[in-house]
Amino acid sequence: MRLSHFLFICLFSFTVSLLSAQEITSPDGQFSMSFSLDASGAPTYRLNFKDQSIIESSRLGFDLVNDSVDLHMGFRILETETTIQDETWNPVWGEESKIRNQYEELLVKLEQVSTERKLTIRFRLFDSGLGFRYEFPLQEAMGHFAIAEELTEFAMTGDHTAYWIPGDYDTQEYDYTESKLSEIRDLMVSAITPNASQTPISKTAVQTSLMMKSDEGLYINIHEAALIDYAAMHLELDDERMVFRSHLTPDAQGVKGYLYTPAHSPWRTIIVGESGADILASRITYNLNDPSKIENTSWIKPMKYVGVWWEMITGQSSWAYTDELKAVKLGETDYSKVKPNGKHGATTENVKKYIDFAAEHGFDGVLVEGWNEGWEDWFGNSKDYVFDFLTPYPDFDLEGIAAYAKSKGVQMIMHHETSSSVRNYERHMDEAYQLMNDYGYPAVKSGYVGNMLPRGEHHYSQWLVNHYQYALEKAAEFQIMVNAHEAVRPTGVARTWPNLIANESARGTEYQAFGGNKANHVTVLPFTRQIGGPMDYTPGIFEMDVFNGSHVNSTLANQLALYVTMYSPLQMAADYPENYMRFPDAFQFIKDVALDWEKSIYLEAEPGYYLTIARKAKESGEWFVGNVNGFEGRTGEVKFDFLDADKTYLAEVYSDQADAHYKTNPQAYEIRKVAVDSKSILKQFSAPGGGYAIRIREASKEELKSVKKLK
Missing domain, CATH: 3.20.20.70 (Aldolase class I)
Structure with a gap:
């Protein structure tokens, strides 16, 4: 084979690879994310979980202020890099004493052909979802610039059930509304209640963190991480296409942001799970922030x-x-x-x-x-x-x-x-x-x-x-x-x-x-x-x-x-x-x-209906369980299999009485003590607007003899 022919084949292969979709998978193999440029040279991404589409093909980019060419199409891929990360870090305080930060990363370096402006998009795929952000490298073609709007899309796969509050530039102090995405427009007027300062955005704009549940039973959460030197993001729904687009908070002049290179956006996050507990257990938001900049944290105490x-x-x-x-x-x-x-x-x-x-x-x-x-x-x-x-x-x-x-x-x-x-x-x-x-x-x-x-x-x-x-x-x-x-x-x-x-x-x-x-x-x-x-x-x-x-x-x-x-x-x-x-x-x-907690376990979790969490105290080693309930009374079940297998504990249970109700009988409570071990199961009633709290501690044999053992 002649050298020139060989170089042509290599160049052709390299070009094809950069035009085709770039894909990464989560460490456990359950998630896959693909990036590609569409026919107009617009950056797009997709997210799948266990072969189910979570985010369909969605565009990325920006509209810029006073710029004849916006930053959302006409790109070519210059280079891609894939890396993996697996580390554990210790928060100063938190829901657990150790957090694992494990992901696969895809870095896509782009150039807008007509302007020679460079844009990098960094994706990190975790076992609980995706984070990505825009990065603007130092470059001759782009110094200072102003954002008219960020054009990040989140294309939904259906008319999900959502738990939302109205998009607003000045307050989050709203009650949550549960509805289908298609119903947001009609319910927006009643969802906006008075506040000391408020600026509602539109009939279909909602705030992050947005919690959703698909008809197939998947739990999906959209938020952002590491919001620094940037405007907060809202989500505006195109309810004909079921596509959310980012909507940044403007300043007094209507500008959404002033940046200069090098710079980057906050991370956009999509957390996905097969249960509500999966959402609560995710640490994506913290993992996408930088480590502590405070060296001596001894003065920071709960x-x-x-x-x-x-x-x-x-x-x-x-x-x-x-x-x-x-x-x-x-x-x-x-x-x-x-x-x-x-x-x-x-x-x-x-x-x-x-x-x-x-x-x-x-x-x-x-x-x-x-x-x-x-x-x-x-x-x-x-x-x-x-x-x-x-x-x-x-x-x-x-x-x-x-x-x-x-x-x-x-x-x-x-x-x-x-x-x-x-x-x-x-x-x-x-x-x-x-x-x-x-x-x-x-x-x-x-x-x-x-x-x-x-x-x-x-x-x-x-x-x-x-x-x-x-x-x-x-x-x-x-x-x-x-x-x-x-x-x-x-x-x-x-x-x-x-x-x-x-x-x-x-x-x-x-x-x-x-x-x-x-x-x-x-x-x-x-x-x-x-x-x-x-x-x-x-x-x-x-x-x-x-x-x-x-x-x-x-x-x-x-x-x-x-x-x-x-x-x-x-x-x-x-x-x-x-x-x-x-x-x-x-x-x-x-x-x-x-x-302050060493470990947290999310036992039951259904947004808007009930939530039960068990947490182990960092210093004493005692366990505490909390349950909060929605509008309807229910009996839940707590398995104590998180306890040490070779020990018996004293559980102090603070619970609603049978006739308790948040409106008519809110102070009807009872306290009882039972002995529990890792095989015990508690079936416990929670009143409308009610719940229960449990303290679990090691106790003397004399204390344990005086209480009934829970089977």
Whole structure:
């Protein structure tokens, strides 16, 4: 064979290989993902699971601002690389003490022929699904650029059942709707309920994490991971083709993002399983984030806390010191000349009561809201210089409280409500964090209630995502843990910055005092909001009829179970101390339950209907089981085969009584003790809106003799 002929054959073979589909499989061989260019040179991908199509051929790319040639077709493949990864890492805190990160990766390097612009797409296929992101290498043909829209598609294979909330640039605080994809358009109007700041997107836009279930019984979840320096992604449904397309949050000018090379997008994630438990067990979101950037993490510690909060939410006390002021100018308003309203919650006397309660019952911290000047005109006034996060009201002894808490072995949790004036927060941040260091506050609860300042910006735009990241990294400099409320939904960033100990970013317990959450709300959140990280849900309400006339749609046993099912290393006992003293035997579970886990097992999991999780505590080795139930009563089954085979344990079961109901009889609970081993099976009733909680521990022979053995 002549050399020229040989080179022609090699070149032809190389060209054909780059034009044909590139495919990778998951480590266990169950998933396959293929990438190809269509006839127009547009990048496309497909995802299969066990020979079933999950995502049909879907396009990738971008529309750019002020660019005659957009970045979504006319490409050729320059090069592909395939690698494998298998490692194990240890989170600072989490649902388990070790996480395996195993995947096969496909890197596709593209060039747009007409512009010579380079675009790389990186795919990682795990045993539980797919992650992929766009990468923009440093290049002469592309420096600074602005995104008009990301064009990532997720082509569904059918009219799946979905658990969704409306797409919105400013809030995630909605109840979930269960419907077919084809029904989203008709149900959108009723799904949009009032909020302090909201900007709904369209009649078919929904938020991630989006949970779905196919008619064939497959569970599918779409979200994003490692959201940094980029706008949050929503999903807009073409309900004729059943195709979702990404919809990024714009800034005040309507631009979706400003980037410069080298740069990359967040990861787009698709988690798939044959059961709901498979979705909850996936660690794709965390694995797609970078390892911790905090070298010394010894100061990052899970906390269980109480606080001056629920009494304000229910209208029994106020954040504001006085009712006389219609406007406040910090540094000029003299609070000594106004009359206190007599309802202020953050008084030295009241806070000391919470500190005493925390110390007596073994809680780590006390949160105090409304301690600082400025609450009289904080909301709805588009006010820039709203708080300084430094100056206490006259009736709050900042120094005295710090000393008193220290003497009781209790830590204080700071509250920074920004009123969404982010420039003002950044203006005071260094001094505010230093004040926390000076008085021994290890954690801050930050808030972003109301419309954003600068005016026209949105809570989930690139600009605000960068602010939340700035606050988090600045807090790490001062060794402060962050619990951000009303911020962008989490995307696993807590792996990289583990001082992000919790977020709200969803409809939490406070809405139980604003008209109530749906009784099945807590059976959906772990499949949606918590895919990206822990939630400060503020559970533990024992009195369901609150002072403002609202009713908490939950049984007392359900509230106990939340400490297991709603994972967070930061957990609040949110009710009034006196309500816990009415039910001291039930309160014992909140005192006993762990915060940090060695292992988690998802025993039953059906979004919107029921959820049962068993977790092994990292330090004590005790097991805790939590079950939360939806609208209909049911009897579930717990197999204790996760226990050591050669041991017998004492199980303390906190459960609904037979006549319990979240509306009519929420406080009907019972507590019983039984002996269990790895062969035991518990059949347990859960009331509508109910559930149960179990503590499992090793016990003496004498204790075990006094209880019945569960078969």
